[in-house]
Amino acid sequence: MLLEGVKVVEFASYIAGPGACCILGDWGAEVIKVERPGGDTMRAAFADVKSELSGNPTFDLDNRGKRGIVLDISKPEGRDALAKLAQTADVFLTNVRPAALKRAGLDYDSLKQANPRLVYAVITGYGLEGPDAHKPGFDVTAFWARAGVANMTAPKGTDPFMLRSGMGDHTTALATVSAILAALYEREKTGQGRLVQTSLLATGVYVMGSDLAVQLKFGRLASNRTRDNPINPIATFFKSADGRWFVHNPRGGNGGWETFCEVAGRPDLVQDPRFATGRSRRENTRELVAELDAAFAALPFEEVARRLDAADLVWAPVQTPADVAADPQVAASGALVQVENGEGGTFPNPAAPARFPGADATVRPPSPKLGEHTRQVLAEIGYGEAEIERLFAAGAAA
Template structure:
């Protein structure tokens, strides 16, 4: 476990920041999740009176292997306990609004004055500076919509569509982990921690950075187009006779064009006057899409797969979540991890997206119950049983 010995205090909720702490926990860090008495709202993601679901895979994914403590920072005893945790930590990770933390004396300047080696990481919707830094943000607002990701993915003339749960959040989780690890590397040289910050907005801008780089330099960028009239008809989605979708992605000027026409059973298209060059294929995009639809639509998926693989072409099936979960290559890539359910069983969950051969963990502990480790962690900080009971009685801890 490559982060063994690293102490992380997470005072956060929802997905982006807990997801970052969850990645570090998967990699061996000791993570203490501090929650307010009502708990992280994601604990209640499936709490629908009409639902018979009694588990919460979304929360479990980002919080497995952590220890859970409940502190009420509106009370002095709760604030003091959180500050003591930060004083012994390597990383303090939060997405609580900075103004609230400053009022509680839990801002980066205050905590790093006590613990100069502390890496204090803040995840926000819109950053720490600027006219809208104070605004609340979720991934569908800050990452997907304001960063331009939604508009760039919506085909021209069509309505924007909603983002699936956690996509922008988990992308920001990865950015946050990278920022924290960079600060820890700097600390190895200087002995001093620092403030680091990530935002859903800036992560969204980077995620579509290839297009935005063009916009910033040229003042315009091509819009996304519908499948029937794509920018590049060869790099497109097609369907087999047995109704399975797949996508092609040719390699530049490598000669894949002729290989694809042969694979679909229409080698004559390679020399068709309408399609002889990339420029002509784009000019006659709709006609080429129609030719490919007819050619691939006459073949079953397994035959198409064999032909494309036989020609060493770049392509992939368009898989449903159920197909992804059963895909042996997904499992072999390390993308799935087993998680204990706390009752003697296990379930499968998405893994942190990196492997460390020889130091991987194929099974993770369960996500903690609300306040499961409060007494244990406070005792480790030096609180006596009587002091802990007094905090619980005062509502400062649960």
């Protein structure tokens, strides 16, 4: 595996931090998940669902393949055990607020004294500097709302809406993995680790970077448009006779205009004075979309798909999660990985979006039970059996 020999200590909860460590683990790193008593909040993600559903696929997504231990850093013995574990690590990743880590002596400046090769990764809502650096942040607040993603995503005149779980977190996880790998590469040359940091806010700004670059340069930005009034009338969503949606994305501003009309069975639209030029099509967008809506509403989806493919146009069906799960191209692209279910079988889980032909992880171990490997890991870093029992008796480990 690519990262074999890299040891990662994760002192994080929720999604972004565990997600980053899971990717490193999928790529071969050894990941030790350190939880406080009570465990990562995401362990309870399915606590209130119907009883016939077993398992926690959301937790498994970001924690498969890790070993799990429990330490209480509010107790000196627990804090010391975590610091000792960090001495053996290549990477220490946390999303605990920096002020709390500093009080506990678990900040970068403290840990690097004993392990100068340590790559110390911090994930925050808003960064490590600035007037709001101390504020807590989730993906819906720091990434979605404050970074402008919600505003730029909702069409003009519509209310903002909530994002799906983990969207900003998982994007930040990818950014964090990139930062960690860059720091590990630097360490190979210098022998020194470093502090790296990512934030939900900065990730959101980058994700919307194409739009925000315009705002930053010109001081203004066009709003998102509704489906029936797009900037380009053939760059939008249409519905077939059997109620299936698809989206078309033309190559260039007017690329494929005539061909798209042929596909819709309306070649006459090309000569219609209302739509004869790019400018006139933009001025009469609603009318053109209405004409194309009526055309595609008369065609079954399979025929629409056949025509679009035959014309080599850029399009895709709008799929439900069930469609995605059953899509053979999703599996072929490497977007899924199998996870052991603890009962001799496996179940599919989303994979990290990168492939390494010949070195892909095809089956990953399950996520750890709370404190499953505490005794084992403590023994590995030098604790004797009697010392481990004292940690448990004091409530510093579980």
